[in-house]
Amino acid sequence: MENIYKELQNLGFSQYECKAYIGLLKNSPITGYEVSKRTGVPRSTIYEVLGKLLDKRAIYTVPSEPVKYSPVPAKELINRLRKTFETSFDYLEKELTSLESERETDVIWRIRGNDHVIEEMLAIINHAKDELWLSIWEPEVPEIKKAIDRKVAEGVNVFTILFGSPKTQLGLTYHHNYMPPDIVQERMGGHLSVAARDGEEVVIANFTETASPWAVKTKDPALVLVAIEYIRHDIMIEEITKELGPDKLDALWRRNQDLIQVVTGKRFESS
Template identity: 75%
Template sequence: MEAIFTELQKLGFSPYECKAYVGLLKNSPVTGYEVSKRTGVPRSMIYEVLGKLLDKGAIYVVPSEPVKYSPIPAKDLIERLRKSFAETFDVLEQHLPAIESERETDVIWHIRSHEHVIEEMLNIIRSAKNELWLSVWEKQVPLIKEAIDQRVEDDIHIFSILFGAPNTQLGLTFHHNYMPPEVVKERMGGHLTIAARDGEEVLIANFTENSFAWAVKTQDPALVLVATEYIRHDIMIEEITKEFGPDKLDALWRTNIDLSHVVKGKRFK
């Protein structure tokens, strides 16, 4: 029942309106007093709640003494709501963009929660017109793979550096094999993830195990450039390592205090 109430509230019903309408579906026609008694809506508020349901076209008044109430059938309510919201979106699509001001390219949007970060990442992927640059981790693959495959079919040029998931391809994929993902994760404090498109927009996110995911999204050309170059750099390091071998790369930095700090994010103690 809570799931039904949650969805009705998304469509503009208050918690009490949800209880009253569902209560009437179960038992009707009944008086306002009976609705209150059966549903737990306070008697002091029941007639205000019923009035709002009448305004929504969700219930009928049944002429009687005393007055009773009855719901419109659930199918009719769903269809009425569907039509109403479709009409609302039609009006918004027609008029809202016309008053939208030119957005400043240096605005930075801050995003919180795993769900919203993934949603914004998918928006970047789906908005790409020519090319897409990705730095992602294995845990994100199931959430974006279908969208990536669709963009490949759309002939979007996709370059990705992937941590883990050695058998997965996300466009033209280079797997981060030189350094274990755990070392990178420790240095960055989580799974640093980047999605940049067309040299125009970038999402920079971090997924952590002990806190909420966060991200920033912007069209600032400097940040888009830095993020894209970061991915290019990672790809080149992987290719250099494959060509010359990991031992030579290890020898370059493991005995050098300063380079070790650069690579691992902490100094020798």
């Protein structure tokens, strides 16, 4: 019953209104006094509650002495509420959009909390129309894989660099094999994940074990471009490593003090 109350409250009913309406569904027609007695709605407020239900067109009165009340049938009420909300949404979508000022493309939104960050990444994925660029770590895969698979099925071009989860495919997937993920994680201070769509919008997120995940979201064309180029670069490094072998790539930088800092974020320490 609590779940029913919760859903009715989501549609604008108070807890007392929920109790009174459900009580009338079970027993009607009955007087206000009887509604109060059967539902636990205080007698001091029952007629105010019934009045609000009448205003919502959720119940109606039955002419009698004293006045009795009956509920609008559940299916009829649900259909009425659905039409009301759809009408309101259509109106607000039109009117609020017309009032909305042109937003600056360089606005950056900051997001905190794991659920909110994942939600924003899913929004990027779900809104992709032509192409999607992803840099993803294994722990995020279960949260987003279904959405990515849907986009692939729709014909969206998905390019992914994936840290860990070597058997997983997220569109055209390149697995980050050259440098162990823990080294990359140490340098970045966490799992830096990126989702960019259509050259228009990007979410750049960082998932850490010591603090709440955070992200930034923007349509700034410069940041979108940088994010996509970052993913392109990682993909090419993986392909170069595959072609030349990790030993040759190691030899290129491990004895070069400047490149050690570029690759690992640390200065070279001579023994």
